[in-house]
Amino acid sequence: MASSTDHTSEHQHLGTTTADKLFIAFLVLVVAAVTLLGVVNYKEAIKVETSKSNGEAWVAWLTETGTTRFEADSQHPACKGGVKPAADAKAGTPGTWGACLAHILETTELKDQINPFFNVAPHFVAACDPKDRTLMGAILLEDLMPTPPGSATPFVASQLVETDAIDYKMQLRLSVCDKGGYAVKVAEFEF
Amino acid sequence: MNTTTKQDKFLEDLDVKSILGQDEEANIDRNLPMRKWLYSWLLDPNIPGNFQKELDKWISYLIIGNLFSLMFEHVPAVYEPYRTWFELFDIFSVAVFTVEYALRLYLAPEDEEFKNRKNARFGFVTSPFAIIDFLAVAPFYLKAFIPIDLRVLRFLRLLRILKLFRVLIPALAEFKELNKGRTFRQKVHALVFPSNYGGTMQHIFEVFIGVWVILSVMAVILESVKSINYILHLQFVILDAVAVAIFTVEYCMRMYSCVEEPGYKGAFLGRFKQAKNPSTFIDFLAILPFFLEVFLHHLIDLRFLRVFRLARLLKLTRGSDATAVLVKVVVREWPVMGAATFIMMLLLVLTASLGYLFEYDAQPEKFENIPTSIYWAVITLASVGYGDISPVTPMGRAMTSVLALLGIGIFAIPAALLASAFSDELVKERDQLKANLFAILKDGHISESEAAIIRAEAKRLHLTVEEVNKLIEVVIKEHELEERNPLPIHKIAENPALAVEHYKVLLGQIRQLGVQVNAAQFDQAAQQGERLSANEFALWQKIQGKA
Numbered sequence: 001m002a003s004s005t006d007h008t009s010e011h012q013h014l015g016t017t018t019a020d021k022l023f024i025a026f027l028v029l030v031v032a033a034v035t036l037l038g039v040v041n042y043k044e045a046i047k048v049e050t051s052k053s054n055g056e057a058w059v060a061w062l063t064e065t066g067t068t069r070f071e072a073d074s075q076h077p078a079c080k081g082g083v084k085p086a087a088d089a090k091a092g093t094p095g096t097w098g099a100c101l102a103h104i105l106e107t108t109e110l111k112d113q114i115n116p117f118f119n120v121a122p123h124f125v126a127a128c129d130p131k132d133r134t135l136m137g138a139i140l141l142e143d144l145m146p147t148p149p150g151s152a153t154p155f156v157a158s159q160l161v162e163t164d165a166i167d168y169k170m171q172l173r174l175s176v177c178d179k180g181g182y183a184v185k186v187a188e189f190e191f
Numbered sequence: 192m193n194t195t196t197k198q199d200k201f202l203e204d205l206d207v208k209s210i211l212g213q214d215e216e217a218n219i220d221r222n223l224p225m226r227k228w229l230y231s232w233l234l235d236p237n238i239p240g241n242f243q244k245e246l247d248k249w250i251s252y253l254i255i256g257n258l259f260s261l262m263f264e265h266v267p268a269v270y271e272p273y274r275t276w277f278e279l280f281d282i283f284s285v286a287v288f289t290v291e292y293a294l295r296l297y298l299a300p301e302d303e304e305f306k307n308r309k310n311a312r313f314g315f316v317t318s319p320f321a322i323i324d325f326l327a328v329a330p331f332y333l334k335a336f337i338p339i340d341l342r343v344l345r346f347l348r349l350l351r352i353l354k355l356f357r358v359l360i361p362a363l364a365e366f367k368e369l370n371k372g373r374t375f376r377q378k379v380h381a382l383v384f385p386s387n388y389g390g391t392m393q394h395i396f397e398v399f400i401g402v403w404v405i406l407s408v409m410a411v412i413l414e415s416v417k418s419i420n421y422i423l424h425l426q427f428v429i430l431d432a433v434a435v436a437i438f439t440v441e442y443c444m445r446m447y448s449c450v451e452e453p454g455y456k457g458a459f460l461g462r463f464k465q466a467k468n469p470s471t472f473i474d475f476l477a478i479l480p481f482f483l484e485v486f487l488h489h490l491i492d493l494r495f496l497r498v499f500r501l502a503r504l505l506k507l508t509r510g511s512d513a514t515a516v517l518v519k520v521v522v523r524e525w526p527v528m529g530a531a532t533f534i535m536m537l538l539l540v541l542t543a544s545l546g547y548l549f550e551y552d553a554q555p556e557k558f559e560n561i562p563t564s565i566y567w568a569v570i571t572l573a574s575v576g577y578g579d580i581s582p583v584t585p586m587g588r589a590m591t592s593v594l595a596l597l598g599i600g601i602f603a604i605p606a607a608l609l610a611s612a613f614s615d616e617l618v619k620e621r622d623q624l625k626a627n628l629f630a631i632l633k634d635g636h637i638s639e640s641e642a643a644i645i646r647a648e649a650k651r652l653h654l655t656v657e658e659v660n661k662l663i664e665v666v667i668k669e670h671e672l673e674e675r676n677p678l679p680i681h682k683i684a685e686n687p688a689l690a691v692e693h694y695k696v697l698l699g700q701i702r703q704l705g706v707q708v709n710a711a712q713f714d715q716a717a718q719q720g721e722r723l724s725a726n727e728f729a730l731w732q733k734i735q736g737k738a
Contacts, residue, residue: 015375016375017374017375019376020374020375020376023376023443023447026443027440027443027444030439030440030443031436031439031440034432034435034436034439034481035432035436037432037481037482037485038428038429038432038433038435038436040485041428041431041432041485042425042428042429042432045424045425045428046425048424049424049425052421184417184421185417185421
């Protein structure tokens with residue numbers, strides 16, 4: 001066992017010395033600095049949480065709409081299922097994701113969403129990239145296409161782009177890019 | 192001769208359990224009145240071996256459990272699915288705290304603090320500790336009569352943590368008493384470094400740091416589980432910041448007060464030496480990733496640094512003697528292990544080269560070059576055999592068969608060396624304890640400081656009461672032999688059993704000499720002017736387990 005030295009024979013100043021006071025001040029400074037950095041980290045984490053909430057709101061809306069969009073009296077005609085667009089359809093043509101997205105961003109509460117990292121509306125990206133800092137808080141929406149039986153992977157994920165047809169029951173995956181630029185999966189759902 | 196008899200009697204009457212602090216059978220009279228009897232068993236802090244310490248310990252655990260429960264209640268994803276369990280835990284906690292409160296109230300007239308007051312129970316109810324205890328349970332009952340906001344209720348439940356003061360305040364008082372007349376820096380030292388001045392407070396400090404180490408390491412592990420990190424990301428961030436704040440303060444306290452440690456004198460040099468110390472370096476590594484990530488995350492991706500937070504687990508090795516023994520053994524056996532490693536490396540390169548030679552033509556994509564073949568050689572020699580690369584030529588297979596068998600032996604050498612060195616170290620340390628016991632028992636009296644040494648050594652070597660008893664028996668025998676008039680050698684030689692015992696005693700004395708003497712100085716003195724012949728010196732080395 002290590003033992004403390006007993007300095008009883010030495011001359012000692014039993015109150016707090018200047019060095020002690022400096023140490024206490026340094027300790028307070030260190031605690032304040034760590035607290036400050038902790039608060040910075042917390043604020044950044046809150047931004048990630050807000051981005052996740054944005055993603056969750058999209059998932060909730062798309063999941064809910066997905067249950068009724070194949071019905072005749074669907075509330076959101078731009079997102080209606082079963083409407084097959086032409087093979088060379090452009091973004092905005094009925095039956096494409098572009099038309100549905102435009103409708104969502106014009107008429108639903110999702111249009112008011114804010115990307116907390118840049119204070120602008122979140123945008124859809126092809127992939128999250130840790131090297132690209134402009135992607136923080138962006139949304140990644142992927143179409144999960146099932147692969148033939150016996151394949152090594154059960155499905156192939158590709159970004160849902162505006163010209164993609166949405167006439168069929170789709171399996172989607174929504175992720176958001178965190179502050180490090182990594183994808184955080186929010187949910188996989190049917191649309 | 193009379194003295195010897197008295198000493199023998201003393202040695203026979205030794206209560207090892209008591210010396211080792213394991214005399215946990217409290218001596219409480221069964222015929223005491225019920226209240227007094229109950230108080231003696233459950234709450235009296237002055238009766239060793241009763242349940243007071245255990246009770247305090249388990250109540251403390253329950254308080255910490257309550258704190259965690261309260262934390263997780265703020266996470267809907269955790270709280271909602273397990274709401275019933277959380278509620279049941281709260282009911283259980285309140286029940287335990289209520290019983291504790293009622294018990295303390297009932298037994299207050301037996302408590303030294305309140306028994307002399309006019310109304311002991313009123314004195315208890317108005318005491319600070321009792322008010323805290325009351326506040327810990329009152330909100331639970333209050334909500335049955337008055338609708339209370341859930342947030343207020345949770346805040347009031349947070350007050351349960353104040354119950355920990357029942358343990359902390361006596362420890363603090365003891366710490367103050369132990370450090371009376373000492374400087375501020377010495378007090379800081381007593382708190383963070385093990386010493387005779389730390390008392391219970393130092394133990395609480397170590398437990399506190401240990402709990403935070405475990406918590407933060409668990410958080411790092413759970414963070415890697417995406418589904419958990421998704422739910423608890425914010426909580427992990429807060430926990431990490433709090434852990435870093437605690438570890439940083441601890442690091443600063445160690446660096447500031449280390450100059451009080453023997454061998455660390457000097458405001459700069461002492462601290463520099465402390466900073467280079469492996470355990471302090473680990474402390475530094477435990478906090479570094481946090482600061483680097485905060486300051487540099489805009490420049491480079493420092494996510495990989497998070498794994499280094501697991502280095503915090505190494506902080507726990509500070510209190511582990513096993514780690515110290517391991518380091519000692521590895522350092523001592525380093526030359527031999529180095530030789531074994533050299534042979535291993537030699538075999539590895541040869542195997543890889545031969546594998547490349549025999550297999551390249553048949554499998555150029557697998558045995559592409561010698562560095563690639565080294566991977567195959569390691570996997571083969573270490574008897575792992577993943578099978579992703581395997582020889583196909585007859586020569587390659589024949590060589591692999593031989594090398595796989597060789598590998599078993601070669602790779603086992605370091606393990607065997609370590610095991611044997613561990614065993615030697617244990618024998619040495621026990622011999623050291625035996626030597627200490629011999630010196631301690633010589634005067635026929637065990638002082639409190641000597642008992643403390645025995646306790647510390649027995650704890651360090653993980654010796655049971657029976658093992659210490661056995662050692663003491665051996666020491667008693669040696670004492671007896673020492674005290675008796677020594678028989679002449681020819682008389683001893685007449686009785687083979689006695690001769691064997693005499694031989695064992697002599698060997699034991701040589702071992703004790705080896706443990707107590709400075710080995711380097713002894714070796715130097717023995718070889719100077721050829722005081723010992725080569726054979727004599729070799730025999731000495733053998734007895735000391737060095738040859």
